Amino acid sequence: MKMVKSLILGSAAGLIAMSGAQAADLPVKAKAVEYVRICSLYGAGFFYIPGTDTCIKLGGYVRVDTTFNGGIYGQPAWSGDLGQQNRYRDYYASRSRMALTVDTRTATEYGVVRTFGQADFQFTTQGNTTVNPNLFTGSPSIGTSTGLLNSPGEGYVAVEMVFIQFAGFTFGKSASAYATPWHGYPGNNNSYLLGGHDTVTGVNNIQYTAQFGNGVSATIGLDDPVTFNRTAVYNLGLGLGFAGTGANTYAGVHAPDVVGNIRVDQAWGLFQISAAAHEVSGSYNILNTVAAPAGGVGVAAGAPTALSEISGHPDTKWGGSVMAALQIKNLPTGAGDDIKIDATYAKGDTKNVISTSAASPSFAMFGGTGRPGAYQSIGFGATTDAVYLPALNGGTGDLKLTEAWGVRGAFNHNWDPYWSSSLFGSASWVKYNGNALDLTSAKGQYCAVYVTGKAVSADFTCNPDFSVYQVGVVTRWTPVKNLTFSAEVGAFFLDQKYTGAVATAGGPGAPKPGGAGAVYEFKDQSTVYLNVRAQRNF
Numbered sequence: 001m002k003m004v005k006s007l008i009l010g011s012a013a014g015l016i017a018m019s020g021a022q023a024a025d026l027p028v029k030a031k032a033v034e035y036v037r038i039c040s041l042y043g044a045g046f047f048y049i050p051g052t053d054t055c056i057k058l059g060g061y062v063r064v065d066t067t068f069n070g071g072i073y074g075q076p077a078w079s080g081d082l083g084q085q086n087r088y089r090d091y092y093a094s095r096s097r098m099a100l101t102v103d104t105r106t107a108t109e110y111g112v113v114r115t116f117g118q119a120d121f122q123f124t125t126q127g128n129t130t131v132n133p134n135l136f137t138g139s140p141s142i143g144t145s146t147g148l149l150n151s152p153g154e155g156y157v158a159v160e161m162v163f164i165q166f167a168g169f170t171f172g173k174s175a176s177a178y179a180t181p182w183h184g185y186p187g188n189n190n191s192y193l194l195g196g197h198d199t200v201t202g203v204n205n206i207q208y209t210a211q212f213g214n215g216v217s218a219t220i221g222l223d224d225p226v227t228f229n230r231t232a233v234y235n236l237g238l239g240l241g242f243a244g245t246g247a248n249t250y251a252g253v254h255a256p257d258v259v260g261n262i263r264v265d266q267a268w269g270l271f272q273i274s275a276a277a278h279e280v281s282g283s284y285n286i287l288n289t290v291a292a293p294a295g296g297v298g299v300a301a302g303a304p305t306a307l308s309e310i311s312g313h314p315d316t317k318w319g320g321s322v323m324a325a326l327q328i329k330n331l332p333t334g335a336g337d338d339i340k341i342d343a344t345y346a347k348g349d350t351k352n353v354i355s356t357s358a359a360s361p362s363f364a365m366f367g368g369t370g371r372p373g374a375y376q377s378i379g380f381g382a383t384t385d386a387v388y389l390p391a392l393n394g395g396t397g398d399l400k401l402t403e404a405w406g407v408r409g410a411f412n413h414n415w416d417p418y419w420s421s422s423l424f425g426s427a428s429w430v431k432y433n434g435n436a437l438d439l440t441s442a443k444g445q446y447c448a449v450y451v452t453g454k455a456v457s458a459d460f461t462c463n464p465d466f467s468v469y470q471v472g473v474v475t476r477w478t479p480v481k482n483l484t485f486s487a488e489v490g491a492f493f494l495d496q497k498y499t500g501a502v503a504t505a506g507g508p509g510a511p512k513p514g515g516a517g518a519v520y521e522f523k524d525q526s527t528v529y530l531n532v533r534a535q536r537n538f
Helices: 002-025 080-084 442-450
Strands: 054-068 092-108 111-124 156-166 169-174 203-213 216-223 233-235 257-266 269-280 317-328 338-347 363-367 374-381 386-388 403-414 419-431 466-480 483-496 501-503 519-522 525-537
Touching: 080 363, 363 525, 374 466, 374 483, 374 525, 386 442
Parallel strands: 233 386, 374 519
Antiparallel strands: 054 092, 054 525, 092 111, 111 156, 156 169, 169 203, 203 216, 216 257, 257 269, 269 317, 317 338, 338 403, 363 374, 403 419, 419 466, 466 483, 483 525, 501 519
């Protein structure tokens, strides 16, 4: 009995020991893993930032494109070495870009709070369109070019949209309240379809949007005009160059642009009316007149002198523009087909007509000639918001606002789920009011200054008005979702209004010849380009 009792007690002790050992070997309960959760509130691609109620979406694209006989993204050969067709021009220019976007949204009692940003990492053909040594200098008369940041292993980062949205307000760098949803891209790939407004890369602004229901909305905003809504103001007292351009003598910004739209979005499409008020101001009457020589370092034309402040200045004027836009969807030509069109009138706000995704161009194009004794032909057009000729130079001293009109649009057709094409075009007109014999008008003062120091032919007539026309077609192939290959062919036509011929000592600038023997006939000009692109969205 004693032996049995000892056996039972020993077995119980062993079981207790084993139980303790097993308990000691059990792992401590781990903290629950917080897996990423899909956020379905704002569409595909959003997920919750772990530990928050904020949804985030990461996206972007990689784009590679090349333009033949033009600049990056389909810029026509309408100025510079490309326009001159000289030996320094690049016959093609390429850019590789990766865009990264970050979109965050949080639901609050005031509505959705949203932040958005886009950065572009890119490498471009150095110089973009030219290897002219004058571009690769530090001369302030030439300025800084991002094309110079593209040496081997370099490239640069560009900032597009960066904004916050809250309770109907938008703060930051975003599309202007004046803009259409398609900006300057009704159907084209190129970034140079003129004829209307374009802030596709964003402008610093504050704006408020009110939704009235049934697709009706209205937006009002204040835009910073310095970068995205100014062309040039010419002080004609400084003179005009061979191609009719002068130093930009805009004063500092005193007031933002006041912009807004009323918009109707329906199943059939969109209709929008936009308006903008834009301040135009000149700096001073007396400014530096002689720029540093090409490639040299010196004071730029239009820079202030010790006499500038006491010389006075023209009074500021307000200009502006209006735009009507229409999109028609559900066309009988095919699923997803549409037409987009917008038309603009501007006075003192030429950027809203002669607009690209960057600066507004002036035009200087050269071609052949059949005129006896002429070296070549030239066509040019100066893009300005206003001109003025100070009283001390024989003028009226006030700003003469430039007028402009534009229309552009596209028909977009889907052949099947993989192939699509767009036919697009635009027309733009720029006008300097008055006539060449009226010295109180913009045209009269402009022409009186242009002929100074130049030898003009007997049949010469002066008229700085001009118009430009564009037409093109692009075809896209999307073999798999979010991967598209496209090719675009476009033509650009410059209709200038001068007649006769001109010669001057300086000429149009090296490498073109100047002097009395270098005669250039005034003539309309044109050019064509080809752009090819591959793009992968993610």
